[in-house]
Amino acid sequence: MLKTGLRAGAGLLVPGTAAGYFLDREKRTDEMAAAQVRNYSVESVAAHPDVVMVHGSDPLQTLERTLSSLGGIERFIERGDRVVIKPNIGWERFPEQAANTNPMLVAHMVALCQRAGAEEVIVTDASCNDANRSYHKSGIGQAAYNAGARVLLPQPHRFREMELGGGILRRWAVYQPFIQADKVINMAIVKHHSLTMVTAGMKNWYGILGGTRNLLHQDIHQSIFDLAHFMRPTLTILDGIRVLVRNGPQGGSYDDVERRDVIIAGIDQVACDSLAAGLLGRRPDELRYLRMADGVIGHTDMNRIRYREIT
Amino acid sequence: MSALSALAKRWTLPPSAEEQLTKKAPPTAAQSIKKWREFGGSSAKGKTLVWMRRASQVFFFFLFMFLLVRTEFRASFDEAGISPEAAAGVHLDQPVSVFLQTDPLVAVSTTLAGHSLYTGLVWAMIILVPTMLLGRFFCGWICPFGSLHQWISAVKPNVKGGKRIRRNHFQKYMRVKYYILVAMLVAAVFGTVQIGLLDPICIMVRSVGLAIIPAINAMTSWFFDAIAMTNVGFLQNVADWGHQARVDWITGKDPIVHGAWFVGFIFLGLLLTNRFITRFWCRGLCPLGAMLGVFSKYSIFGMRKDHEKCTGCNLCLIHCQAADEPQGGAQWHSTECHMCFNCESVCPEDVIHFEFFPKRSDVYADTDMTRRAMLTSAAAGAAFFPLSRITAEFKENFDDRLIRPPGSVIETDFLERCIKCGECMKVCPNNALHPASLQGGLEGLWSPVLIPRVGYCESTCTLCGEVCPTGAILPVTVDDRLGQNDHPLLRIGTAFYDRGRCLPWAMDTPCIVCEEWCPVSPKAIWVEEVTVTRRRQEGAEEIHLQRPHVEPDLCIGCGACEYSCPVADDPAVYVTAINETRNPDNVLLLRNADQTGGGY
Numbered sequence: 033m034l035k036t037g038l039r040a041g042a043g044l045l046v047p048g049t050a051a052g053y054f055l056d057r058e059k060r061t062d063e064m065a066a067a068q069v070r071n072y073s074v075e076s077v078a079a080h081p082d083v084v085m086v087h088g089s090d091p092l093q094t095l096e097r098t099l100s101s102l103g104g105i106e107r108f109i110e111r112g113d114r115v116v117i118k119p120n121i122g123w124e125r126f127p128e129q130a131a132n133t134n135p136m137l138v139a140h141m142v143a144l145c146q147r148a149g150a151e152e153v154i155v156t157d158a159s160c161n162d163a164n165r166s167y168h169k170s171g172i173g174q175a176a177y178n179a180g181a182r183v184l185l186p187q188p189h190r191f192r193e194m195e196l197g198g199g200i201l202r203r204w205a206v207y208q209p210f211i212q213a214d215k216v217i218n219m220a221i222v223k224h225h226s227l228t229m230v231t232a233g234m235k236n237w238y239g240i241l242g243g244t245r246n247l248l249h250q251d252i253h254q255s256i257f258d259l260a261h262f263m264r265p266t267l268t269i270l271d272g273i274r275v276l277v278r279n280g281p282q283g284g285s286y287d288d289v290e291r292r293d294v295i296i297a298g299i300d301q302v303a304c305d306s307l308a309a310g311l312l313g314r315r316p317d318e319l320r321y322l323r324m325a326d327g328v329i330g331h332t333d334m335n336r337i338r339y340r341e342i343t
Numbered sequence: 344m345s346a347l348s349a350l351a352k353r354w355t356l357p358p359s360a361e362e363q364l365t366k367k368a369p370p371t372a373a374q375s376i377k378k379w380r381e382f383g384g385s386s387a388k389g390k391t392l393v394w395m396r397r398a399s400q401v402f403f404f405f406l407f408m409f410l411l412v413r414t415e416f417r418a419s420f421d422e423a424g425i426s427p428e429a430a431a432g433v434h435l436d437q438p439v440s441v442f443l444q445t446d447p448l449v450a451v452s453t454t455l456a457g458h459s460l461y462t463g464l465v466w467a468m469i470i471l472v473p474t475m476l477l478g479r480f481f482c483g484w485i486c487p488f489g490s491l492h493q494w495i496s497a498v499k500p501n502v503k504g505g506k507r508i509r510r511n512h513f514q515k516y517m518r519v520k521y522y523i524l525v526a527m528l529v530a531a532v533f534g535t536v537q538i539g540l541l542d543p544i545c546i547m548v549r550s551v552g553l554a555i556i557p558a559i560n561a562m563t564s565w566f567f568d569a570i571a572m573t574n575v576g577f578l579q580n581v582a583d584w585g586h587q588a589r590v591d592w593i594t595g596k597d598p599i600v601h602g603a604w605f606v607g608f609i610f611l612g613l614l615l616t617n618r619f620i621t622r623f624w625c626r627g628l629c630p631l632g633a634m635l636g637v638f639s640k641y642s643i644f645g646m647r648k649d650h651e652k653c654t655g656c657n658l659c660l661i662h663c664q665a666a667d668e669p670q671g672g673a674q675w676h677s678t679e680c681h682m683c684f685n686c687e688s689v690c691p692e693d694v695i696h697f698e699f700f701p702k703r704s705d706v707y708a709d710t711d712m713t714r715r716a717m718l719t720s721a722a723a724g725a726a727f728f729p730l731s732r733i734t735a736e737f738k739e740n741f742d743d744r745l746i747r748p749p750g751s752v753i754e755t756d757f758l759e760r761c762i763k764c765g766e767c768m769k770v771c772p773n774n775a776l777h778p779a780s781l782q783g784g785l786e787g788l789w790s791p792v793l794i795p796r797v798g799y800c801e802s803t804c805t806l807c808g809e810v811c812p813t814g815a816i817l818p819v820t821v822d823d824r825l826g827q828n829d830h831p832l833l834r835i836g837t838a839f840y841d842r843g844r845c846l847p848w849a850m851d852t853p854c855i856v857c858e859e860w861c862p863v864s865p866k867a868i869w870v871e872e873v874t875v876t877r878r879r880q881e882g883a884e885e886i887h888l889q890r891p892h893v894e895p896d897l898c899i900g901c902g903a904c905e906y907s908c909p910v911a912d913d914p915a916v917y918v919t920a921i922n923e924t925r926n927p928d929n930v931l932l933l934r935n936a937d938q939t940g941g942g943y
Contacts, residue, residue: 124801160860162772162801164595165433168418169803177420185418188597189568189586226858226870226889246856246909250846284802284825284864 068197072216073264073299074108081340083298085307091273091295092140098269098297099144101342108267109215111149116213117141117181118265120221120236121157121172123282124165130274130289131282133221135171137271137295141219142179150215156184157239158191158207184209191242198258200251205242215266218301222272222292222308224280227252229319231281232308233268233301234260253320260301260321260329268304270296272311302330303337370692375656379691384658389687392697396483396683400490407442407487411552414439414769416806417595432821433772435809440766442487442544443812447471447638448631449545449762452531452538453813456759461814471638478639482625482632483664483681488543489625489632493664493683496617510620511660513668513676517626520633521712522720527630529724534755535731535786539762541630546610549765549789553778554607557598563589564597600768601777601794622664625681633710636678640708645701646675652692659686659695669695674707731786742782743919746793746836746900749800750808750819753925754783760815763789767807767816773798775902776807791816793835795902795918800835802862802901824899825863836900837922837931838867838893845915847890851877855889857904857916867897868904895922895932 076082080103088094099105109115119133127135138155145153155176159166163185167173177183184190191205210216220236227249228235237259238245248255272294276283283289296307302325306316316322316332326332370378384390416433440463443449450467454460470481482489502510527538539545563585571582600606616623625632646669653671660670667679669686671694687695748767751757768776768791775798778789791807793800802825808818819833826832838857842848847855861868870889877886893916900918908914922931930936 124803162416162596164416164418165772165801165804167420168416168433173418173420183420185590185595187586187590189564189571189582227853227855244909244911246907249854249856249859249909250852252853279864279866281859282862282864284862288864 068195068262069264070211070216070262071264072213072266074266076299076338077103077107078338079103080107081298081338082300083296083303083307083334083337083339085294085296085339085341087294087341087343089293091134091136091293094273094293094295095137095140095144095269097342098295101340102267102297102299105144105148108217109145109148109150113145113148113150113214114152114154114212115145115150115215115217116154116156116209117145117176117217117219118210118236118239119155119157119172119176119219120239121163121166121170122160122239124159124161124169125283126169127171128274128286128289129283130221130276131223131280131284132166132170132172133219134271134273135175137269137273138172138219139175139179139181141217141269142176142181145217146180153181154184154209154213155181156186156207156209158186158242159239188242196258196262198255198261200248200254201241201258201262207240207242210240210263216263218263218265218268220268220270221274221276222270222296222311223276223283224278224288224312226280228256228321229314230305230309230312232270232305234305234321234325237263253324256321257324257329260325264329265301266299268296268298268301270304270308272296272308275311277312298339300330300337302326302332303334303339306332306334370654372654372656375654375691376658379656379658379689382691384687384689385691385693386687386695389684389690389695389697392684393688399484400493403485404487404490407547408551410437410439410441411548411769412556412593413437414552414766414810415595416770416772433804433806435770435806439770440764440810440812441466443548443762443764443766445469446542446544446631447474448538448542448634449813451634452528452536453760453762455528455531456534456536457756457814461760461812463812470635474635474638474642476642477644478642478677478680478682479632479635479665480682481635482629483683486543486625486631488547488629489622489681491547491614492617492622492624495614496621500621501618502620507621508657508660511663511666513666513679515711517666517679518711518713518716519627520629521636521710522716523628524630524633524637525712525717526720526724526727529721530727531759533725533728534759535728536759536762537727537786538630539764539789541628542762543624543629543631545762545764546613548769549763549778550606550610552769553598553600553765554603554610556594557600557603558607560589560593560597563593596772596774598774599797601792601797602780602789605780606778606789621666622681625664626666626679636710639678640710642677644697644699645677645706646680646686647696647698647701648675648705649692649694649696653694654692656691658689658691662686662689668707675705677706677708678710731784734784743921744792744794745779745782745787746795746902746918746920747923747925748776748791748793748807748816749824749833749835750805750811750817751791751815751835751925752817753927757790757815758783758786760813761787761790762813762815764812765789765791766810766812767791770806770810771798772804772806773801773906775800793902793918795905796914797906799860799902799904799906800900802899802903832899832924834899834922834924836902836918836920837895837898838900838902838904838916838918840891840893841913841915841917844910844913845891846909847888848915851875851886851888853886853888854909855891856907856909858889858891860903860907862901862903863897863899865897867894867899868892869894891916896935898922 086098119138123131125131190208220233225231275292279288444463445466447467450464567582567585650671662685664683665679665681667676776791779792808816822828822830846852858868902918904916
């Protein structure tokens with residue numbers, strides 16, 4: 033009886049491990065020795081603007097126009113790329129409550145990446161509320177799946193401790209898909225936040241962290257700076273279609289939401305966040321993390337980059 | 344054929360002395376056993392029934408386990424797309440409480456206590472009515488706890504031969520289950536439902552759902568974490584694959600459960616008794632078995648024995664699950680038998696026959712309760728009620744941390760309904776509900792209690808009310824929970840600040856994670872903007888701070904603030920049950936005194 037059990041166990045384990053090896057084709061690197069910057073960015077080119085703000089009432093059309101004005105998706109995604117899209121799926125809220133990124137935009141971005149020849153598009157976020165519920169109610173899980181993305185629900189084992197070398201984020205658990213990608217696209221939503229006043233692209237990187245995230249509020253600006261310094265995305269896309277103007281970052285009431293019909297996108301995440309601050313009626317120099325990042329990670333002054341506003 | 348010959352025998356006259364002398368000597372027990380070893384039992388019908396019973400047991404056991412594992416919400420991304428209904432909320436796609444809803448003991452005891460039969464419990468008749476005709480088939484064919492006992496007792500039994508035969512005779516301790524039943528039903532009549540402590544389905548859901556599954560999950564997790572720690576690429580792939588399998592097949596969350604060890608050890612202890620007496624639990628303790636035994640007293644299906652054929656080989660006794668005296672020369676105890684048909688299947692001499700309308704003289708249909716013991720147990724059940732109600736744990740508004748799930752009825756009604764099954768705790772997406780130890784008094788043992796430090800109550804979640812089989816937690820809506828669309832706001836407690844521990848209050852350090860997490864809109868936590876002089880070793884500095892406050896009218900008591908508070912051990916913001924809308928005696932503010940919801 034015992035022997036049979038052992039034999040059966042071995043029989044399951046050996047093909048199991050083999051299957052695991054072949055099914056999961058992720059390339060592994062030694063994260064322990066990782067550098068302090070994950071640079072997925074593309075070069076600034078004279079032919080195209082660095083950052084655009086596009087107005088338009090139809091979200092998908094606006095996204096199309098945003099990308100074409102930046103030089104097309106081909107500028108960012110190459111054939112065979114493994115792309116990770118980081119929407120905000122932090123809260124268990126409906127799309128109309130504007131606490132999470134618009135699911136239609138995420139799905140469309142997945143489709144665009146695939147059109148550009150991406151081998152795999154992963155959509156994932158380490159939610160604050162229960163991930164199952166957040167992915168479900170935000171509509172992002174379903175929409176991204178239908179568009180052909182690999183939707184990953186965050187699991188504790190997918191976080192790896194690594195050296196970030198930041199001012200306050202020295203060593204922290206980081207969500208693995210963001211370390212092992214070819215391209216990373218940050219798709220955040222513009223929201224009010226009591227402590228930082230505005231949350232948009234740079235604060236969205238909180239969602240790649242594990243560990244005791246609730247300590248970070250004590251030095252929130254430094255931690256946002258550290259994260260943005262560490263993660264240099266290929267592209268930042270800020271959803272300003274619906275903007276949560278109060279009771280952020282969760283909202284909960286439709287009264288907290290205002291329709292702005294804007295998409296901000298570009299290769300400079302600091303500039304993108306500065307424009308997002310404007311949507312909520314704040315100047316970039318009111319936000320400490322933007323002041324810290326100005327001239328280090330990007331620019332808060334639109335005159336120092338190639339910026340276009342398209343209506 | 345065998346039935347015909349038996350019939351013929353019954354109608355022929357007894358043989359005369361001469362005939363008996365000339366007749367061949369009857370087979371001995373040893374010959375019977377030899378026959379069984381070579382050919383097996385003689386009844387083909389018995390063998391078919393045994394295999395059908397085994398199939399049924401496996402089916403129902405795995406159905407039970409499937410439903411238990413599925414008692415949690417999982418986002419599924421399939422091609423179906425988002426239907427407006429699916430997007431409208433978060434619901435389970437399986438009737439996960441169906442085993443509890445068909446449990447007659449749950450139906451009867453909650454009806455006795457609460458004077459009404461909760462929706463869904465009508466299905467208990469599916470078990471009860473056939474039991475009156477067919478006997479305790481539920482125990483042998485369906486009950487997942489019974490099946491588990493049976494399988495465990497079959498693994499290398501250490502009690503064999505004569506000892507096993509002696510233990511498989513009917514014994515007096517088997518009456519205990521009837522006394523337990525009487526005590527619990529009498530207690531239920533007074534208004535305290537305690538059957539959940541010993542009802543086999545409740546034990547299975549609670550123990551497997553809250554102790555065994557989490558334990559298996561933790562073991563698997565540690566195992567694959569250990570593999571991942573090797574930092575060998577290949578082994579990390581194995582770990583990833585294993586973790587994913589764990590998430591897909593065991594549980595999507597990493598449950599930790601208050602007092603899981605206690606629940607788990609009792610469960611394992613009960614299983615261990617099978618090493619000494621086969622299905623000791625089912626024979627001696629199970630109140631559901633007792634109830635079905637009572638109902639099977641007049642069942643029309645039963646055992647007929649050809650006593651004169653019996654050679655006393657005792658094979659039936661060796662294989663008997665329920666100690667119901669299947670052998671020749673004794674009366675079969677119809678109230679004990681689990682209808683497993685092992686005896687009919689193994690009997691080499693074709694003594695045992697299960698049929699409709701068996702011979703009356705072959706059947707002993709009494710539970711053997713003595714009047715004195717029955718009165719004693721009824722008195723014990725009656726005494727339990729006042730003794731538990733006059734204790735301070737009950738009277739002094741219970742424990743202030745006795746936060747019940749949203750939709751719970753008022754405590755006295757709650758104790759008339761809650762069967763401590765643990766469905767709500769298993770389904771809770773945030774691992775927030777736990778089996779109480781003594782927070783709710785002795786009566787409230789293992790009833791659900793919110794422990795926000797482990798997990799907060801999701802403000803738009805209604806799953807616990809959806810799975811509750813007895814209506815202790817009513818199925819509320821999202822509108823109830825958030826007090827929108829003209830529904831009165833449902834509060835389960837109120838948050839309080841401990842300003843001596845709160846970072847902005849006590850340490851002049853920015854924080855307000857609680858405010859970020861507060862799920863209601865407008866937020867129940869508001870911040871006061873202050874500029875203070877913070878003293879540091881390097882000198883004082885002026886800093887701008889936000890200090891949090893609670894607005895009690897808006898607070899729903901979900902505990903998200905307590906959960907997210909970075910003061911890790913003893914949180915600076917915590918929730919107590921005060922101002923819960925279910926209890927008009929637990930109102931905090933005069934202006935809320937008339938706002939006690941719709942009874943929950």
